[in-house]
Amino acid sequence: MDRRGPRYDFGGVDTNGSLDTAGPTFTVSGIDDYTGYDDYSGVNQVVKDVENDKDTTAATNGSMENGGGELVERLEALDLQASNLEDLQLAGVVTRKACAIVLRDYNSDEDDSDEDEEDGRLISEKYYHDNGNPKFYKTFQKLYSRGEPWDRVVEEKHFDVDGVCRMDVHFALGQPYLYRKHYYPNQRLKSESVFWVEDEKSLKCRKIGWWRTYYDTGNVKSEIQYNDKGVRIGFAKRYGHDGTIEWVRDYTKDYEDKLWSFNDRKGKLVFSEVDAAQMLGFEGIPKTMSEVNSRYRQLCAPLHPDKKPEPESTEQFIRLSRARDVLKEYFEKKGEY
Incomplete structure (x- = not known):
């Protein structure tokens, strides 16, 4: 199957950019499971009137019929739920056949329709130090954005020369949270942090939730919390080796005091x-x-x-x-x- 999607030959538009009001005709390729329409002569097309700079509708008096002779109404804007399958296939949104099953004759052992497609496969890469110990593990999914390939990270592990994991990153599919942990050489947790990923491709993100650091003995060294805007909230604390609190600050109270003062000055309290x-x-x-x-x-x-x-x-x-x-x-x- 050609995965580049449908390509259209707009026969109703001349080389000078003027509109042929008879309406464009379509030549569709790249959809190997599309049943097709026999006649496109009556398709209503919303086109851009460049001279008047407004949307106009070029329509003809003909009718568009499918192979069975039934009138099909075209939607000006496609909707995943409201549009019919033929419209979605023609636009290249859906490229697979609808799965129709008659249970009387259905044999699940022969059904391979739920097999994973190549473009959804998880790929793992492993690299090693010169001494043979693991150096870097990466699991990712190869995706495409506007035709450009990019790697969607799912998991990363970084190891030192002794083969000890020093950093672990998890970014599960279908969720916006990325978790990162650092470790001491003795494998005790050194720090843990959470990010809200705004863009999976560039990994643009902001801090969220609890961020903590630890001593190599396992005791908490510091902790601070971020809200969904990436701003510090609540109590931030630092601890001594024995677990006693050495420093604390209430960021929420600071914000409230500053807000009160600001509103006082601006007269909006x-x-x-x-x-x-x-x-x-x-x-x-x-x-x-x-x-x-x-x-x-x-x-x-x-x-x-x-x-x-x-x-x-x-x-x-x-x-x-x-x-x-x-x-x-x-x-x-x-x-x-």
Whole structure:
């Protein structure tokens, strides 16, 4: 079978690029299991009108019939589920025959339709050091993108001159996660990391999940977590040889504090009535707006920019003012202001 797909001879387009409104005729090759249409004279074709720079439809009054004389409607846009098999075969999307089975006469021992095709085969390559020990193992799948071949890595193993595996990479088919592990000469785990692969061909990726390093004794040395955007989140920790924590940082809290500060400066901070009440020192939402005003004046008096121009005091003054505004809106909606 010719795997290059169908090739079309557009007989309805002349060499000057003008459109023959009788509609193009097709000469199809490269599909060895296509039953074919007998007449293409009535195919509606969406073409590009270069002069007017808009899509137009060139149609004729004829009809397109298949070999059995039944009218077939053409779809302007192909869909894997909605389009019929003939349309998909004509476009080169499907190149295999439909598998129709009559169970009364079916013998599964003679069915070879589920055998692997050559273009899906996994290939393994092995290389060795001069002393005969393994150096590099690779398992991959040969794929094609726009006619260009490339290797889709499935697994890699790297060995030192003594034949000890020092790095192991797994990138299972059908999933976006690539796992990489490094090992010490004593085969204890040195580090483990996870990547979210955005492009299988170039292996463009970002960090995701837990990343950890280890001492050669097996104890954890450091750990950090990344979210689906490749940004550090949660607690990052470093440990001593005995397992005690030597350093820790809460990245999520840092982000929240910076976000709060940014929103304060930009005037876009949004919070609930309960948050506003807590900022003013109430355990719950106060009963009246007069209580809010009284507490607001009490807290803001020493923070007014005229008395304390420091940035921290100004930001706190702005927070309290916004908290008062939130509760004011709350009481206005209740009709109690």
